[in-house]
Amino acid sequence: MENIRFYKLLFSLTALLMASCQVGTTTGIPSKPLPPATPSPSSSTLFTPIPTQKPTVTPFPLIPTGHLNPKDSATKNPVTYDPVSPLKNIELDQLTEILSSPFSQPGPGQDDGHHGADFSFYRFGAFNSIEHQSIVAILPGIVSAVINDSPPYGNAIIIETSWSKLSNTVQMIIGDPQFPEEIIYTSYINCPMLSPNAVVAKTTDKSLYVLYGHMESAAAYLPGDEILQSQEIGTVGNSGMSGNPHLHLETRVGPAHATFSSMAHYDNKATIEEMANYCFWRVSKTFILFDPMLFFP
Secondary structure (H helix, E strand, C coil): CHHHHHHHHHHHHHHHHHHHHHCECCCCCECCCCCCCCCCCCCCCCCCCCCCCCCCCCCCCCCCCCEECHHHHCCCCCCCEECCCCECCCCHHHHHHHEEECCECCCCCCCCCECCEEECCCCECCECCCCCCEEECCCCEEEEEEEEEECCCEEEEEEEEEHHHECHHHHHHHCCCCCCCCCCCCCCCCCCCCCHHHCCCCCCCEEEEEEEEEECCCCCCCCCCEECCCCEEEEEECCCCCCCCEEEEEEEEEECCCCCCCCCCCCCCCCHHHHHHHHHHHCCCCCEEECHHHHCC
């Protein structure tokens, strides 16, 4: 009887030890409770999905190269322009520092004075000479004339800009020039009396004409070609009646759509047509001269 009780007690203790070992580790130390399962990233308990939507993009307007008048560009008026520097590597506010020969108003009917502004330097900033420097169009326009190595301008180009493309500021600077009803030449210069109808048809519209003179080589353009503002049109040279490399910039207001086949003077090789064009441009008062530095205060 005693033996039976002993074996029952021993069986109970053995069962208790086996149950305790099943919930522990292999070392017999009870394990900590396992953490709850981490929700899947796709679970809605982490974030609320944001609907896919393409952003609204406002396209930028196509703006021509150069200096636009901000007041004009902000309105419904056609885009208008203010002049830029005629030299690619010289800033607008630096032009007064390299002005070597300023404008001088000629006498009535005479071909004296200085009809433009000359820019030149032997050393300026990082440049040792102005020669070979890139010349760019100060305004957009249409080629009115290409002059190839003819005195006095040497290699030159004239670009016409329609009056409607000039900013209000530029129009105010130029004013309202009045063209003569009749072309009369004085005796101060030999001017062949050829009809100017081949140069310009009779019109009440006006344009601004800018001449770039003494370029290094002939301009690679033809009359009628379109030119953008800041487009390179040549390089600074010493052609024509020039004593040193420089850019001669000349500005006039005249009747719209003028086209010069060429122009020259003070040379036995100059043709009658070239001299007539020169006189029409320089002394007829049809193309009214003003100081280009008014654009670059």
